Amino acid sequence: MAIKELDIGIDVIHKTASLAKLKVADSEIGQLQNKLKKILGLCQIMNECDTNSISLVDSQVTLIGQLREDVVDKSNITDHLSQHFDQFNGARALFEVPKVIEE
Amino acid sequence: MEHLKTIPAIQQALLAKQVSSVEIAKFYLDRIDRFNKKINAFTHVDHEKTLAYAKHADWMIQQGHAKPLTGIPVGMKDLFVTKDMPTTCGSRMLKGYMSPFNATLVQRFMDDGGVVMGKNNMDEFAMGSSNETSYYGHCANPWNTEHVPGGSSGGSAACVAADLAIASIGTDTGGSIRQPASFCGITGIKPTYGRISRYGMVAFASSLDQAGPMARTAEDCAIILNRLSGFDRNDLTTSRMQVPDFTKTLNDSIDGLVVGLPEEYFSDQLDSACAKLIDDAIEELKKLGVRFKSIHLENLKYAVATYYIIAPCEASSNLSRFDGVRYGHRSKQADTLQDLYINSRSEGFGDEVKRRILIGTFALSSGYYDDYYQKAQKIRQVVRNDYLKAFREVDLILCPSTPGTAFKIGECIDDPIAMYLADIFTITANLAGLPAMSMPGGFVNGLPFGIQLVADRFCESQMLQVAHQFQKVTDWHQRHPVSLGDKS
Numbered sequence: 001m002a003i004k005e006l007d008i009g010i011d012v013i014h015k016t017a018s019l020a021k022l023k024v025a026d027s028e029i030g031q032l033q034n035k036l037k038k039i040l041g042l043c044q045i046m047n048e049c050d051t052n053s054i055s056l057v058d059s060q061v062t063l064i065g066q067l068r069e070d071v072v073d074k075s076n077i078t079d080h081l082s083q084h085f086d087q088f089n090g091a092r093a094l095f096e097v098p099k100v101i102e103e
Numbered sequence: 104m105e106h107l108k109t110i111p112a113i114q115q116a117l118l119a120k121q122v123s124s125v126e127i128a129k130f131y132l133d134r135i136d137r138f139n140k141k142i143n144a145f146t147h148v149d150h151e152k153t154l155a156y157a158k159h160a161d162w163m164i165q166q167g168h169a170k171p172l173t174g175i176p177v178g179m180k181d182l183f184v185t186k187d188m189p190t191t192c193g194s195r196m197l198k199g200y201m202s203p204f205n206a207t208l209v210q211r212f213m214d215d216g217g218v219v220m221g222k223n224n225m226d227e228f229a230m231g232s233s234n235e236t237s238y239y240g241h242c243a244n245p246w247n248t249e250h251v252p253g254g255s256s257g258g259s260a261a262c263v264a265a266d267l268a269i270a271s272i273g274t275d276t277g278g279s280i281r282q283p284a285s286f287c288g289i290t291g292i293k294p295t296y297g298r299i300s301r302y303g304m305v306a307f308a309s310s311l312d313q314a315g316p317m318a319r320t321a322e323d324c325a326i327i328l329n330r331l332s333g334f335d336r337n338d339l340t341t342s343r344m345q346v347p348d349f350t351k352t353l354n355d356s357i358d359g360l361v362v363g364l365p366e367e368y369f370s371d372q373l374d375s376a377c378a379k380l381i382d383d384a385i386e387e388l389k390k391l392g393v394r395f396k397s398i399h400l401e402n403l404k405y406a407v408a409t410y411y412i413i414a415p416c417e418a419s420s421n422l423s424r425f426d427g428v429r430y431g432h433r434s435k436q437a438d439t440l441q442d443l444y445i446n447s448r449s450e451g452f453g454d455e456v457k458r459r460i461l462i463g464t465f466a467l468s469s470g471y472y473d474d475y476y477q478k479a480q481k482i483r484q485v486v487r488n489d490y491l492k493a494f495r496e497v498d499l500i501l502c503p504s505t506p507g508t509a510f511k512i513g514e515c516i517d518d519p520i521a522m523y524l525a526d527i528f529t530i531t532a533n534l535a536g537l538p539a540m541s542m543p544g545g546f547v548n549g550l551p552f553g554i555q556l557v558a559d560r561f562c563e564s565q566m567l568q569v570a571h572q573f574q575k576v577t578d579w580h581q582r583h584p585v586s587l588g589d590k591s
Contacts, residue, residue: 012465020419020464021426021441022457023449032458038520039462043408043475051481080203087433095428 008037104130108581110175110269110323117164117174124164124174128157128218131176135220135267138587141248144262145178146239148221152187160216171326173216178262178271181222182229182305183209183314188219192305193227193237193255196431196451206303207338208272208314208331215330223271224258227453228422229279229307231255232525235516236455243512244286245584246550250509253283253525259317260287264551265587270318270327274304276311277410278504278529281541284317285504285553288543290570290580291317292324295561296536297342299328300335308417309340311410311533319580321542321570325349328563344561352564353571358392360569363497365400368528374507377552380545381503384554387576388501388569396497400489403531405482407523410530412466412479418456419463425451458519487535494559499566503528504541504553528555538563542570543579551579 010029013036017024024032082088087096107113107127116122132150139145153176160174184190184202191197205213213219224242226234234242234257242257244250245265252261256273260283263271273280275293284291292315299314306312316327332346364385369378385395427433427447434446452460466475493500505528515521532539537560541553558566574580 013461016461016465016468019468020457020460021423021444021448022452022460023445032461035458035519036462036465039411039458039523040465042520042523043412043479046405046408046412046478046482049402049405049478049482049485051478051485054481054484056477056480056484077203 008033008040108266108269109320110172110318110326113175113269114169114171114173118169124157124160124218125154127174128153128176128220131220131268134265138265138267141587142243142245142252142261142265143224143240144242144252144258144265144267145221146181146191146193146224146237146258147188149188153218153220156213156218160218163216170215170330172212172330174218175269176218176220177212178221178223178259178268179209179219180225180256180259180271180273182225182274183272184303184305185209185219185222188222190222190305191239192229193225193239194451194453194456195238196425198238198432200430202303204303207300207335209303211331212272220268223256223262223273226255226257227456228305228418229255229274229276230418230455230459232278232282232522233510233512233515234258234283235512236453238453241512244509244550245587246288247509247586249511250550251286251512253286253509255279255283256291256317257283260284260289260291263287263289263317263319264584266583270316270323272314272327272331273317274312274314275529275533276307276313276414277533278526280315280317281504281529281539281553281555282526284541285555286509286551288546288551288553288579288582288584289317289319290321290324290540290542290574291315292328292540292563292567293532293538294328294332294563295342295538297340298332298538298561298563300338300341302335302337306421308414309421310417311414313533321540321567321574322350322353324540325353325567325571342561347564349564349567352568355568356392357388357569357572360393360499360565361497362388362393362395362569363398363493363500364395365398365403365493365500365502367400367403368502372506372524372527373503374547376547377503377507380547380552381501381554384544384573385501388573391572391576393569395501398493398497398500400493400531402482402485402489403527406486406530406534407527409479409482409486409534410526411462411523412475413483413534415459415463416467416476417463419460419467422452422456422460427451455519483534486531490531490535490537490559499569500557502555502557504555505529508547508550508552532557536560538566540566540570542573543582545579546582
C-alpha cells in the first residue's frame with residue numbers, strides 16, 4: 001500500500017473532526033483543507049522508503065521495558081481531586097456532568 | 104551576585120556562607136520583575152513560594168544537609184505538574200489548573216532543596232517550534248526581541264539566556280530543548296528516552312517525549328541530569344540502569360574520540376554562515392584530539408514526514424483526555440454530553456493543537472492507518488538502524504542543531520511546513536530514542552547558533568564530556584544578550 005495523493009474533501013474534514021470531537025466552522029474549512037493537504041502531501045515522501053523487510057516488533061517501551069510488580073496499592077486521592085474540581089460531588093465521590101439522556 | 108552564573112559557583116558561595124539562598128532568590132526575582140515583561144519567559148512566578156523554598160534551602164545548608172541543587176533557582180516548563188503552582192501547558196484548556204501532585208522530576212528537584220520560581224512559557228501542549236502558539240502570548244528571544252526563542256521550550260531557554268534563572272527544565276519531543284537552546288545561545292540536553300521519569304509531565308507524544316536540563320554550561324546540565332535521572336515506579340518506561348555520575352568524567356581526555364559528521368546534515372538546507380561556525384568548532388575539537396569521520400544517515404529525508412505522522416497520532420490519543428469532564432476547560436454552551444466534549448475541546452484548544460489532533464485522527468482512522476501510521480513506525484525503525492550502523496563506526500555524531508538562527512516572530516506561523524522544517528536536524532534523535540544536546544557554537548548577525556552532539560543510547564557522559572571541554576576553550580556560552588537594556 002502507498003500513500004496516495006489525497007483530495008481532502010469537506011466530507012473527510014467533517015468525518016475526522018467528528019472522530020476527534022472537534023468543531024470546524026464552515027468558514028474555517030477552506031484554510032484547514034489547504035493546510036492538511038500540504039502536511040499530508042509532505043508525507044508522500046514516505047512512499048520512497050523501502051520498509052518491506054522491517055517488522056514492527058520494536059518500540060521505545062520494549063527497548064527499556066520491565067513491568068513493575070503487580071501488587072495492590074492503596075490510593076486515595078478523592079480529597080485532592082475534590083479541591084481542584086468545582087463540579088465534584090464529594091458526598092457521592094462523583095464528577096457531575098451534563099445530563100446524557102434527553103427527554 | 105553577577106559572578107554567580109553557574110551551579111558550582113553558587114554552591115561554593117552558599118557553602119562558604121558568602122551568600123544565602125534567599126539573597127540569590129531575591130536577585131533573580133528582581134530580574135524577573137524587571138525583564139520578564141519584555142520577553143514573557145515566565146507565565147507564572149510565585150515570589151512568596153520562591154522565598155519559602157529558598158529559606159528551606161538555607162535551613163538545609165545550616166543543618167549540613169546541602170545537596171547538589173540546594174538553593175539553585177530554576178524555571179519549570181509549564182507542562183510539569185506542580186502541586187503549589189498552576190500548570191497550563193500554554194493552553195486555555197488548562198487555565199488555572201492545579202495538580203493534586205508534583206511531577207517526579209519536580210519532586211526530585213525540590214527534595215534536593217532546589218528553588219522553583221515559576222512556570223515557563225511554551226508552545227501550547229508543546230506543539231510548536233517558536234513559542235508563538237502559547238495561549239498566554241508569545242515569548243521573545245532575549246538576543247533580539249523581534250525574533251522567536253524557538254520552541255516548544257521557548258520560555259525555558261529564554262529565561263536562562265536572559266539570566267532570569269540559573270537553569271530550567273524543558274521537554275523535547277522533536278527538538279523542543281535543542282532548537283530553543285540553539286536559538287537562545289544556551290546548552291540543552293535531551294537525554295536517552297527512559298533516562299528521566301515522565302510521570303507528571305503532560306503527555307504530547309509518549310514514545311518521543313523526554314525531559315531535560317537547560318543551562319548555560321554542559322557542567323550545569325550534568326549536575327541537574329545526575330539528580331533527575333533514574334528509575335521511577337510511576338513511569339514504566341524509565342530505565343533501571345545504574346545512573347553514572349555525569350560530572351565525574353567531564354574532564355576525561357577526549358583525545359582519540361571518533362566523531363561522525365553525517366553528510367546529509369551538511370546540505371543546502373544549512374545556512375552558509377552557520378556551516379562556517381560548525382567548521383570552526385570542528386577545528387577546536389581537533390586541537391583537543393578528536394578525530395572526525397564522514398558518515399551517512401541516509402534516511403534523514405524521511406524524518407520530518409515520519410515525525411509529523413507519529414507525533415500527531417500519539418497526540419490525538421493523549422489529548423482525548425481533555426473532554427471538559429474531569430479537568431480543564433468546560434464549555435458553558437452544552438446541553439448534551441456530546442456537545443460538552445465537542446464544545447469544550449473546540450473552545451479550549453488553539454489552532455495548531457486542533458490541526459495536529461485532526462492529522463493524528465485522520466492517520467489513525469480506518470482506511471489510512473496502514474498507509475500512514477504503520478508506514479511511519481516502520482521508517483522509525485529504519486532511522487534507528489541508520490544510527491545503530493553509525494555507532495559501530497563512531498563514538499558520537501556532530502551536526503547542526505538547526506538549519507539557521509532564530510527566525511522573526513510571525514515569519515513562519517502561517518506556514519506549518521516551514522515551521523516543521525525547523526526541526527529537521529533534531530527529530531531523528533527522538534525517533535531513535537537517543538540522547539542529544541545543543542551547545543552554543545557562535546553567532547550570526549547577533550543571533551546565537553547551536554551545535555548538536557548525538558550519542559548512542561545511555562551514553563550521555565561522552566556527549567557532555569565533549570561539550571564541557573569545548574566550553575573550556577570557547578566563550579560562546581558566556582555571552583550575554585544586551586537587547587533587554589540590562590545594565591546590572
